[in-house]
Amino acid sequence: MRKVGPYGVETLPQVRGTTSGSAAPVDAPAAPPACRGALTERARLHWHVRDGGDPAALAERFLAAHGIPLHDLTRPAPAHRDTGVCGAALYLSAAAGALLAGAPTTAPEPAPTLPDLAVVVYHHGVTGRSVAGAPTPWWLGPWTESWTPAQHADAVTRVRAAIGRGDVYQTNLVGHAAAPYAGDPLPALRRLGRLPGARYGGVLTGDGWAIGCASPETLVEVTDGQLVTRPIKGTRPATAAGRADLLASAKERAEHIMIVDLERNDLARVAATGTVTVDELFTVRRWCDLWQAESTVRATAADGLGLADLLRATCPGGSVTGAPKRAALTQIGDLEPVGRGASMGALGWVAPGRVDLGLTIRTAATDGHRLHTWAGGGITIDSDPYAEVAEAAAKTAPIRATLAEH
Template sequence: MRKIGPYGVETLPQVGAAYSGPAALVNVPAAPPACRGTLTERARLQWRRGDGGDPAAIAENFLAAHGLPLNDLTRPAAAHRDTGVCGAALYLSAAAGAQLAGAPTPAPEPTPALPDLAVVVYEHGTRTQAAPPGPPRTWWLGPWTESWTPRQHAAAVESVRTAIGRGDVYQTSIVGHAAARYTGDPLPALTRLGALPGARYGGVLTGDGWAIGCASPETLVEVTDGQLITRPIKGTRPATAAGRAELLTSAKERAEHIMIVDLERNDLARIARTGSVRVDDLFTVRRWCDLWQAESTVRADAADGLGLADLLRATCPGGSVTGAPKLAALTQISALEPVGRGASMGALGWVAPGRVDLGLTIRTAAADGERLHTWAGGGITWDSDACAEVAEAAAKTTPIRATLAGR
């Protein structure tokens, strides 16, 4: 797995996992460059909502117990050592984020094998060459089965517009799901996602009987030496000259984007020093695969004593995949979406003392023992056109499905 830009996370299967691969050798792109190829798994936590408790607090306490105190993110990162604990991969599902926000229970998950929280702590080992791979297993990916039809998707869009007309919400993000049977090893297919153009958070996370592959371009939250950053993405067009011009001049897309930027400003303000929240690079057009997308950067100075648990509570689930107001949008999402969001629309990244870097798991796929799963959607506003929203979701998932198939 190669690193795309300054972001990324990868963990290989633990011993006894359902998917093959070296258990001791781990190349984590977000780790310090000198550490790559030397990290080994030291400890692992997996939590599901049925286990009870607060996942944010559980994650922070587990990390502290394994030599990674993240109870004060304003402290400067200590000089990195090449011995002992290095850092940890962290994954939090959208459903766990909704629980943190106090939202209603979402629809049943299509991937119950996946945990809602996974934390994998790594320590430095000895640099060793990986064993050469064995003969490749035949890979076959069957047809995709959608969890709702285009007509049902369009009806959900109209339901959101009706709610906006009543004043219940200003914007709600609606997400669809699809699954396909496979035979062979899913890890090479999921790993290919990380090489897609614009995949800031390209990587793979695996466990016993499950795996997540991410090609996300979006920063949910980044913390370095007390500086908070989020980079919401909202607004999509084909990556052509005409598409770029259309995105830049679309009043609908800009209004949708500004709503989410304001929401992210409010989220950061809950955990920031008073008056420190600011917006950089408002509505900057960037490319992901064959799509243009609009991105902004919101920054703030962390409040004194800010820890990982409060950071997760304030930022999860991400505003760009929920809507505004967030709790009202989450309530509508739980009523409209036929299945849960699984590995998508959550958080995945790397954490260490003085540094947190979590991507939003859009453009993400997951594997259980029998099927691959994908999710895609978009933000719905009063000016949304139902047919256009259905087409946009399809455009977002097409590169993911093609890559998984090996095309």
Template sequence: MREDGPDGVETLSRAGVDVPAAPVACRRTLVERARWQWRPADGGDPAALAQEFLAAHGLPLHDLARPAAGHDPAGACGAALYVSAAAGAGLVGAPSGAANPAPALPEVAVVVYGHGPPAPPAAAAPAAGWWLGDWAESWTPRQHAEAVTAVRAAIGRGDVYQVNLVGHAAARYAGDPLPALGRLAALPGARYGGTLTGAGWAIGCASPETLVELTDGRLVTRPIKGTRPATAVGRAELLASAKERAEHVMIVDLERNDLARVARTGSVRVDELFAVRRWCDLWQAESTVSAAVADGLGLADLLRAVCPGGSVTGAPKLAALDRVAALEPVGRGASMGALGWVAPGRIDLGLTIRTAAVDADRVHVWAGGGITWGSDPDAEVAEAAAKTRPVRAALAGR
């Protein structure tokens, strides 16, 4: 197994450890101990290799139902885990789709942290020197609308029930991008707000969506589907929309099925259905599905069951991923994957919607939405624009 040493974004300032879902009480004392990154050319099963790497560094996650051992203050605290949408597709035998527009990004990254002396509070970064250029879109509004029409045709043929389509945009930048990613991570409603950095790349996340959480032996996923402007009228429209509710319930059923593959028999339940919550200037519908973890379930099998997340693929998942690979002109990169924290007794991974990535000279963003038979192409284009607007504004410093 190839292992990389402690690492950081070359030429970029170090802003401290701010991994999504990392323990709040530990963040100022976290120190990187070891790092492993994976790309398809490396070969092997990345889920199994990640689990093996974690175990070798004092974080055994081969039986998630087993109570965590007592904490060793001198040992590892936990680890950041990032899995791209393309890697997730590979885990279930689906095509990975178009090439990653930011090839400096790994497809899987694991960063193990221990504790050190408390870091000094980060000083406010000056805005001077940061420049963000114009956005270059991966497809025009017309091409996006035509892709929606193609999905509706596939639904009409009975090939799929729903497909999530995602578009990409990139902009050149100058200056240190980490303060911009920090602004993104601080957006209101970002349950998984945070950053992860590597050599020549960084990811900033403002996701509100739980891909999978494990606490006290229970697995939880919180799929989000359905969006309207955060106004009184928008909330009423979302609650009254038969199209949005049907789209949402379809994904809840898919997530119930995903959890059932790794849960104790009969333990899957829907704890909350179609709750309306706010992210920035949008209302979104969220449900909560939970299940008791099965004995002997390891992290690798859990990742194979839940990646990529159903709310950003569609249903049936494999057929939807085939449509995604055929229709999206640019790879999903850092978006629509998983990013969060893993440790014995606790896993908390967000689904990387509302996420940006940077490489040596460009910032990348992605946005999309679920397409059903009842979708209007122009409305879907407008919804994707509404989702990416707060992300782009935060990156620009507005």
């Protein structure tokens, strides 16, 4: 193993296979299903905010150096081959996204082992086997919240006051919880990735850390020069009454449309003039036991758009920050007691001519000692503080139940 500048490491090949007794196949969200059982890790980059520099530019340069040039996303994606480079898993934390947006975070990170940028390049071809040991008993201890329900509700009240002053129009507040565990956490994280509705289900691991994702939300997707984002805003229980209530809620619709407008503006920064459209608006879809409202925003990439500029324009996602984005990020930094860690960032797959990144909602992570989860929601002037606390609990309940299974 050798260093790559001050930023991270490039690893020797790591074996991935599917035969009995071998290590699990690559399970990064959005990785090609047909390739997951036959990929070998060839290069890896880790970066932390404390390292300094621009993580978006760093990721683009690293990928280009390893056979994945993404400096011009308007080019058609080449035909996928089953030899040579396949693609790469790409993860960017919420803290890295805030840095790109010009609003660095100051809250302490609850899982500092996690990198703020991870890029893992995979080639086709299994060259050996890695024999797995016997499974270890799994135990998950009690959850400890980063704030109490009363503190969460007070933060909602303070956001409403800021909206009344005209400081922001909407701010997304996120809470964190951690629990001790014993045993191998990867089976639990893989279960999480298989939850119904997880468009970005999967696991990414590193030395002493792992991230499990069950996100239904597309942060940004690029194929053949077409940009797509699918913001989600608005949640109700997955019952007939819950669906009707979500569709009828003026508060939820106003909150949702505000974020759709923000996402339209984000894409317009990197899109060809006049190409931003809303294909779907406030479509209700199901994730586990919840209804959620989703829209689809599409645009054509501007000439010469590269990965770095795309990340700068879209990170962190508007549905987990608020509007205006930078003002909301400043308020988030003032109100949330701990950092967002692996949540509210980006995780997915990139390949020549293609980007597919999910927003890391419905996400858990381990730092080798504790398991971490995050959940929250968007706050508007009409938000009821304790209803917002209950919504966050509803979002995290399926995650915690899945992680606790034996």
